[in-house]
Amino acid sequence: MKATATVQLAEVTEHPMESILRMDRIPHIWCPTCGIGTALTAFAEALKKIETPLEKVCVVSGIGCTGRVAGYIKLDSFHSTHGRAIPFATGLKLANPELKVVVFSGDGDIAGIGGNHFIHAARRNMDIVVLCVNNFVYAMTGGQVAATTPLTANTSTSPYGNFENPFSLPQLAESCGAVYVARWTALHVRRLTRSMTEAMNKKGFSFIEIICPCSTLYSRRNKLGTGLDLMKFYHDNSVIKHGADTREMAIEFQKKIIVGKFIDRERPTFLDAHNDWLRKRLKDKFVAYGGPQC
Amino acid sequence: MKADPKGVLTGEHYLDGDHACAEGAIAAGCRFLAGYPITPSTEMAERVSERFPQVGGIFIQMEDEMGSMAAVVGAAWGGAKAMTVTSGPGFSLMMENIGLAAMLETPCVVVNVQRGGPSTGLPTLPGQADMMQARWGSHGDYEIIAVSPNSPQECFEMVIKAANLSEKYRVPVMVMTDECVGHMTEKVIIPKADQIELYPRRYTKLPPEEYLPFKAGKDLVPEMVKAGDGYKIHVTGLTHDEKGYPVMSWEVQEKLVRRLVEKIRLHADELEDIEETQMEDAEVVIFSYGISSRVCIPALQKARKEGLKVGLLRPIVCWPFPEKKIKELSRKVKAFVVVEMNYGQLFYEVERCVAGKTKTLLVPHGGGWVHDPEDIYNAIKEAVK
Numbered sequence: 001m002k003a004t005a006t007v008q009l010a011e012v013t014e015h016p017m018e019s020i021l022r023m024d025r026i027p028h029i030w031c032p033t034c035g036i037g038t039a040l041t042a043f044a045e046a047l048k049k050i051e052t053p054l055e056k057v058c059v060v061s062g063i064g065c066t067g068r069v070a071g072y073i074k075l076d077s078f079h080s081t082h083g084r085a086i087p088f089a090t091g092l093k094l095a096n097p098e099l100k101v102v103v104f105s106g107d108g109d110i111a112g113i114g115g116n117h118f119i120h121a122a123r124r125n126m127d128i129v130v131l132c133v134n135n136f137v138y139a140m141t142g143g144q145v146a147a148t149t150p151l152t153a154n155t156s157t158s159p160y161g162n163f164e165n166p167f168s169l170p171q172l173a174e175s176c177g178a179v180y181v182a183r184w185t186a187l188h189v190r191r192l193t194r195s196m197t198e199a200m201n202k203k204g205f206s207f208i209e210i211i212c213p214c215s216t217l218y219s220r221r222n223k224l225g226t227g228l229d230l231m232k233f234y235h236d237n238s239v240i241k242h243g244a245d246t247r248e249m250a251i252e253f254q255k256k257i258i259v260g261k262f263i264d265r266e267r268p269t270f271l272d273a274h275n276d277w278l279r280k281r282l283k284d285k286f287v288a289y290g291g292p293q294c
Numbered sequence: 295m296k297a298d299p300k301g302v303l304t305g306e307h308y309l310d311g312d313h314a315c316a317e318g319a320i321a322a323g324c325r326f327l328a329g330y331p332i333t334p335s336t337e338m339a340e341r342v343s344e345r346f347p348q349v350g351g352i353f354i355q356m357e358d359e360m361g362s363m364a365a366v367v368g369a370a371w372g373g374a375k376a377m378t379v380t381s382g383p384g385f386s387l388m389m390e391n392i393g394l395a396a397m398l399e400t401p402c403v404v405v406n407v408q409r410g411g412p413s414t415g416l417p418t419l420p421g422q423a424d425m426m427q428a429r430w431g432s433h434g435d436y437e438i439i440a441v442s443p444n445s446p447q448e449c450f451e452m453v454i455k456a457a458n459l460s461e462k463y464r465v466p467v468m469v470m471t472d473e474c475v476g477h478m479t480e481k482v483i484i485p486k487a488d489q490i491e492l493y494p495r496r497y498t499k500l501p502p503e504e505y506l507p508f509k510a511g512k513d514l515v516p517e518m519v520k521a522g523d524g525y526k527i528h529v530t531g532l533t534h535d536e537k538g539y540p541v542m543s544w545e546v547q548e549k550l551v552r553r554l555v556e557k558i559r560l561h562a563d564e565l566e567d568i569e570e571t572q573m574e575d576a577e578v579v580i581f582s583y584g585i586s587s588r589v590c591i592p593a594l595q596k597a598r599k600e601g602l603k604v605g606l607l608r609p610i611v612c613w614p615f616p617e618k619k620i621k622e623l624s625r626k627v628k629a630f631v632v633v634e635m636n637y638g639q640l641f642y643e644v645e646r647c648v649a650g651k652t653k654t655l656l657v658p659h660g661g662g663w664v665h666d667p668e669d670i671y672n673a674i675k676e677a678v679k
Binding site for chain 1 (some may be wrong): 357358391528
């Protein structure tokens with residue numbers, strides 16, 4: 001007699017992220033073991049916990065692997081030009097201060113070509129959230145050296161190893177005036193989600209660096225193993241140090257990575273300073289911006 | 295829709311072109327301007343920074359012109375009527391996001407107070423050598439609209455016109471003025487708000503489930519929404535379909551780029567805006583715009599006194615180029631004399647339209663000062679030979 005077994009499968013009605021993702025654009029373009037998907041998952045989770053209603057949350061991306069986030073997220077989402085996500089977001093936010101504007105882009109976009117916009121938005125305390133996925137290379141174009149590549153690391157345009165000193169992004173963000181600065185790796189999913197929630201619930205320029213594996217380019221070239229090996233590396237080498245001095249967390253090639261929430265402070269935002277100052281100077285002549293005019 | 299009277303300084307004023315541009319922007323309902331200081335355009339930003347806090351506007355001085363233009367595009371999607379102002383070197387930097395604005399079909403206005411170039415060139419002196427850049431400056435195929443005022447009064451009017459056209463066609467519109475017009479002070483009459491007609495943004499009435507952000511009707515211009523309206527749109531500078539989603543195929547490229555180009559080309563006739571001076575019996579047509587067109591008047595008068603049948607054709611809308619008009623005239627007149635402050639830009643468009651049917655002469659000028667009317671007069675004499 002033939003044995004028959006019935007396997008009871010749980011009825012799958014919906015992917016847990018379906019309400020947040022543009023399912024008609026899945027599958028995405030990211031490589032297996034890429035960390036961007038993890039960062040996006042954390043973001044989707046964080047969105048469930050924020051105060052702003054989702055129709056008022058916008059995502060702006062620049063160009064590159066992480067730049068593709070805007071295309072997968074089911075919010076008003078803008079895939080702008082290389083390096084200009086932050087000024088685009090600046091215009092969007094000022095045109096409609098009701099919006100919660102999140103810039104989700106890569107290190108090349110934010111710290112390389114868009115570095116000038118980054119420091120000025122932080123200086124002004126523009127009320128936006130900047131989520132920067134740092135995979136240490138320009139990945140979309142084939143893994144070229146970046147402003148964040150650790151010294152000695154091999155990339156397709158530093159084939160003998162990188163000799164340029166990289167930016168330490170938390171230090172840069174803090175010194176320019178960001179009110180919230182954190183760094184996590186793609187391993188720290190729950191902590192990253194919590195940080196994203198905090199950043200989105202905070203007023204002012206909030207910055208989170210997300211260290212992500214790029215196993216296709218960065219780790220293959222540097223013989224760092226598979227995606228799993230990288231997760232293990234993050235596990236063994238991340239040091240959680242909330243409130244750490246951002247001057248002491250530069251990333252060195254395959255050394256300890258300081259993670260945590262480093263800065264959480266208050267400063268008037270660009271728009272608050274604009275309104276308060278001009279009201280003080282112009283008195284009843286001052287007319288505050290009344291939201292979208294068209 | 296009429297202008298908001300709160301922003302309109304109705305009355306007679308004595309203003310330079312840059313300040314008149316600022317008043318035009320305010321009258322047009324612009325309440326967001328992102329800019330970066332650059333001679334000879336700065337006075338517009340200065341006036342805006344003084345006036346905006348009194349009319350509910352936000353002026354932000356960005357870190358550079360790439361940021362300024364990106365902020366303008368972002369602000370337009372946030373629901374603001376957004377503008378920027380610059381001159382040659384800044385215009386070059388804006389090209390990246392002017393391309394984005396064209397691709398995202400974003401209504402916005404760029405005022406370019408032209409100075410002598412190339413590079414840093416002549417910051418405090420005029421030029422008209424950015425005319426081709428206005429049309430072709432960003433990479434890829436697209437169309438824009440450009441207007442060219444020749445007086446402070448027209449600066450006021452043309453900024454309003456530019457804003458209206460940008461809303462109607464959903465394109466960046468360039469106001470191509472120059473240092474002379476920008477720094478020239480003349481009487482500017484600002485009408486009452488109810489005499490200023492504004493073109494409202496073309497928002498959709500469709501519900502989110504039926505709306506496709508880049509699906510256009512007969513006039514090829516899609517309806518818009520703004521961020522925060524609950525439509526959860528995706529907008530990308532990548533080649534995209536009607537839904538706004540990126541598609542890397544020649545078919546979608548063909549459909550999109552063809553529409554971006556044709557939405558302006560198909561409306562070239564209705565966009566035509568030309569001022570004609572003594573053109574009724576003209577056998578020689580001077581073709582000139584901006585400050586150069588004003589220098590043509592004494593040359594025209596001198597030639598007329600000598601019985602030469604000369605007229606002046608001044609395109610107020612330079613892009614799209616008034617092709618039909620030039621083609622028509624080329625069958626009737628003896629010659630075109632093109633007067634512009636460059637070594638041939640719109641001249642080549644005139645030549646293209648004339649296609650050898652009649653004589654074409656260029657009176658070039660490298661910029662830095664206006665033409666000597668005598669040179670224009672001599673070209674007229676040459677033309678009638």
